[in-house]
Amino acid sequence: MTENPLNPLKAPVAAEAARADSRPVKTPGALAGAAPGPASSVDKAVIRLEGLHKTYHLGETEVFALRGVSLEIFAGEFVAVMGSSGSGKSTLMNILGCLDKPTRGHYFLEDVEVSGYSKAQLAGLRNRKIGFVFQQFNLLSRTSALENVELPTVYAGLPVEEREKRARESLALVGLADRAEHHPSQLSGGQQQRVAIARALVNRPSIVLADEPTGNLDSRTSVEIMDIFQKLNTDHGITVVLVTHEQDIAQYAKRIMEFRDGRMRRDVAVTGRLFASEVLPTLPTLEEENKEDNVQASPNLGNRS
Amino acid sequence: MGFANTLRLALRALARNKMRSLLTMLGIIIGVGAVIATVSIGSGAEYLIQQGIQSMGTNAVFISSGSSRPGGLRMGSWAVKTLTMDDMNAVLREVPLIKEAAPMVVRRSQVVYQNANWSTTIQGTTPNYFPIRTWAANSGATFGDQEVDSAANVAVLGSTVAQYLFAGEDPVGKTIRIGTLPFQVIGVLESKGQSVMGTDQDDVIFAPYTTVQRKIAGITWIQFINASAVSPEASVAAVAQVRSLLRERHRVRPGEDEDFTVRTQSDVADLASATQRLMTMLLGSVASVSLLVGGIGIMNIMLVSVTERTREIGLRMAVGATEASVKNQFLIEAVTLSMAGGLIGIVAGVAGSAAISSLLAWPTLISAKSILAAAAFAAGVGVFFGYYPALKAAQLDPIEALRYE
Ligand SMILES: Nc1ncnc2c1ncn2[C@@H]1O[C@H](COP(=O)(O)OP(=O)(O)OP(=O)(O)O)[C@@H](O)[C@H]1O
Numbered sequence: 001m002t003e004n005p006l007n008p009l010k011a012p013v014a015a016e017a018a019r020a021d022s023r024p025v026k027t028p029g030a031l032a033g034a035a036p037g038p039a040s041s042v043d044k045a046v047i048r049l050e051g052l053h054k055t056y057h058l059g060e061t062e063v064f065a066l067r068g069v070s071l072e073i074f075a076g077e078f079v080a081v082m083g084s085s086g087s088g089k090s091t092l093m094n095i096l097g098c099l100d101k102p103t104r105g106h107y108f109l110e111d112v113e114v115s116g117y118s119k120a121q122l123a124g125l126r127n128r129k130i131g132f133v134f135q136q137f138n139l140l141s142r143t144s145a146l147e148n149v150e151l152p153t154v155y156a157g158l159p160v161e162e163r164e165k166r167a168r169e170s171l172a173l174v175g176l177a178d179r180a181e182h183h184p185s186q187l188s189g190g191q192q193q194r195v196a197i198a199r200a201l202v203n204r205p206s207i208v209l210a211d212e213p214t215g216n217l218d219s220r221t222s223v224e225i226m227d228i229f230q231k232l233n234t235d236h237g238i239t240v241v242l243v244t245h246e247q248d249i250a251q252y253a254k255r256i257m258e259f260r261d262g263r264m265r266r267d268v269a270v271t272g273r274l275f276a277s278e279v280l281p282t283l284p285t286l287e288e289e290n291k292e293d294n295v296q297a298s299p300n301l302g303n304r305s
Numbered sequence: 306m307g308f309a310n311t312l313r314l315a316l317r318a319l320a321r322n323k324m325r326s327l328l329t330m331l332g333i334i335i336g337v338g339a340v341i342a343t344v345s346i347g348s349g350a351e352y353l354i355q356q357g358i359q360s361m362g363t364n365a366v367f368i369s370s371g372s373s374r375p376g377g378l379r380m381g382s383w384a385v386k387t388l389t390m391d392d393m394n395a396v397l398r399e400v401p402l403i404k405e406a407a408p409m410v411v412r413r414s415q416v417v418y419q420n421a422n423w424s425t426t427i428q429g430t431t432p433n434y435f436p437i438r439t440w441a442a443n444s445g446a447t448f449g450d451q452e453v454d455s456a457a458n459v460a461v462l463g464s465t466v467a468q469y470l471f472a473g474e475d476p477v478g479k480t481i482r483i484g485t486l487p488f489q490v491i492g493v494l495e496s497k498g499q500s501v502m503g504t505d506q507d508d509v510i511f512a513p514y515t516t517v518q519r520k521i522a523g524i525t526w527i528q529f530i531n532a533s534a535v536s537p538e539a540s541v542a543a544v545a546q547v548r549s550l551l552r553e554r555h556r557v558r559p560g561e562d563e564d565f566t567v568r569t570q571s572d573v574a575d576l577a578s579a580t581q582r583l584m585t586m587l588l589g590s591v592a593s594v595s596l597l598v599g600g601i602g603i604m605n606i607m608l609v610s611v612t613e614r615t616r617e618i619g620l621r622m623a624v625g626a627t628e629a630s631v632k633n634q635f636l637i638e639a640v641t642l643s644m645a646g647g648l649i650g651i652v653a654g655v656a657g658s659a660a661i662s663s664l665l666a667w668p669t670l671i672s673a674k675s676i677l678a679a680a681a682f683a684a685g686v687g688v689f690f691g692y693y694p695a696l697k698a699a700q701l702d703p704i705e706a707l708r709y710e
């Protein structure tokens with residue numbers, strides 16, 4: 001991403017405010033969307049961390065991946081987590097996503113302390129409350145997009161008809177209704193990531209977590225993905241937390257948290273927020289660029305067998 | 306996740322690697338097939354034995370020289386010289402429950418007629434042996450008391466011997482050589498076919514016991530007494546009386562081992578059945594080793610599969626699969642493999658024993674019990690050998706699994 005295609009349209013603050021106001025608010029009284037950044041304590045936090053530590057033990061040495069992180073994220077927020085490599089972003093996301101447990105500290109998910117949850121309980125939370133999107137898409141190859149999206153509903157114990165209905169709705173939401181029967185190998189990288197987002201949405205979670213979702217995508221496709229996240233956030237009131245290395249991508253969020261050495265160093269509201277729906281028309285399409293999609297092939301599951 | 310889902314998932318995973326699945330199942334297929342075939346052949350043999358007992362009547366009593374320990378091991382009856390004609394006559398005289406008795410002296414020998422040559426057993430006995438066994442001459446006649454008294458060189462041929470030595474010619478009146486002695490053939494017996502033990506009963510030559518004792522074997526004792534009780538019900542009591550009489554005559558002290566053995570026909574048959582069953586079990590357990598090997602094959606493939614699908618497992622966990630559901634998924638996959646192998650094995654085993662039964666004219670009995678046992682064993686193998694790989698899959702850490710290359 002050398003040239004910045006976003007320059008011509010630094011979204012005006014007025015536009016942002018207008019949108020924020022029209023956004024349906026999920027939690028009554030939560031104004032997080034309208035006033036991003038550290039919010040007042042009367043609001044109800046969907047995610048609250050208190051003095052969170054994560055220490056990895058590698059033989060003799062200890063790696064302090066997170067060293068006392070305290071933060072609150074409110075319903076309807078759109079947070080970009082930034083920071084240099086090794087700063088603890090993925091560690092944080094894994095804990096937020098209930099894939100991992102903190103070494104010390106408290107994690108309140110919708111006001112419920114989950115640090116002490118059992119593995120089975122955490123699996124239930126991952127299934128119902130949280131949608132996770134990975135950099136590597138992690139789709140099951142040799143399985144159609146529809147079945148990939150259905151996967152979480154299987155573990156939710158939904159009846160078969162309901163599963164397919166939800167999966168189709170989810171795919172429609174990311175604009176892939178017509179690709180339901182395609183296999184991952186028949187889809188572009190951007191489309192694969194959209195299938196992965198549809199999968200994250202299928203059990204109707206209140207939170208979507210994404211660890212570098214655009215890390216494997218070219219700039220235009222990245223904006224398309226951000227468009228989807230913004231729509232989920234605005235139209236469906238889903239709280240979005242995503243990790244990115246790129247400032248331009250972070251500009252689509254409402255709030256940026258910057259990490260360094262396992263600590264949050266900066267927590268600011270986005271000024272000059274970008275809106276993908278406005279940026280996209282200004283970007284050259286593939287045909288116009290007249291060059292190949294530079295999507296990097298990503299390893300999908302089960303390719304080796 | 307429901308059972309139907311898990312099963313569908315397992316079937317699909319197995320269908321994805323058809324060749325590999327088939328090869329993995331092979332051990333189970335062979336094991337189950339072999340167990341079913343051997344058991345059915347063994348049951349067929351036992352059925353033959355039981356049928357044989359019924360046709361022979363149950364009032365027969367066998368006395369043989371040499372002891373038989375409770376374990377059923379017969380101590381060299383050839384070497385023990387204790388049974389005599391006097392014993393037999395005493396039994397006939399003093400045990401009223403014994404109706405008839407015939408002695409038996411047995412030797413193997415080479416038999417020659419012109420340039421035909423045959424090795425068979427020469428059995429020396431008395432004329433009443435033939436009615437006891439309801440065995441009559443087809444042509445010519447059996448010998449009488451006079452030939453016994455004079456130890457005459459006369460022979461009555463079993464039909465197999467007659468066929469091999471004479472090849473269609475009428476043997477009656479011809480002279481054969483047994484060992485070095487010339488014998489005149491005076492009769493040929495009707496065919497009796499196979500015995501319950503599977504030996505050819507017609508591969509035999511009968512001669513007066515005196516002739517065999519003195520001229521062929523050079524002994525003064527006898528080896529067996531074929532007696533018959535007055536009725537089937539009396540045979541057990543007859544055995545007891547014969548035993549106490551012979552203990553007394555042979556001066557066996559209380560607590561000492563007997564130097565003879567007395568059995569009823571059904572004792573003999575039971576022994577034969579037990580031997581047959583032991584044989585079947587032995588063969589069956591050899592065959593079931595293959596099941597074990599098959600199980601190890603399944604474990605191996607499941608371990609490979611878990612490794613290959615590490616990222617898939619990680620993803621499933623990330624979207625809400627619990628350890629239990631991951632474990633069940635792999636366990637059901639392993640059991641599906643072993644059960645599918647078991648089913649194919651059952652078909653193979655049934656087909657195999659049908660083929661054996663039609664090719665060798667040997668009855669085979671396929672019992673529902675052995676099929677159920679084989680299926681249960683196959684499932685058990687799947688659970689046992691699938692458990693460890695399934696556990697390994699369930700214990701993966703989702704983050705590490707997702708990062709696995
Ligand atoms: N499983 C682990 N065992 C040991 N150390 C680990 C493990 N996972 C992460 N770490 C260490 O923890 C620190 C934070 O890692 P983390 O993956 O959270 O960084 P990150 O901010 O996501 O980096 P990147 O931008 O490169 O993805 C790093 O020093 C890393 O080496």
Ligand SMILES: [Mg+2]
Pocket residue numbers: 089090091211
């Ligand atoms: Mg990371």
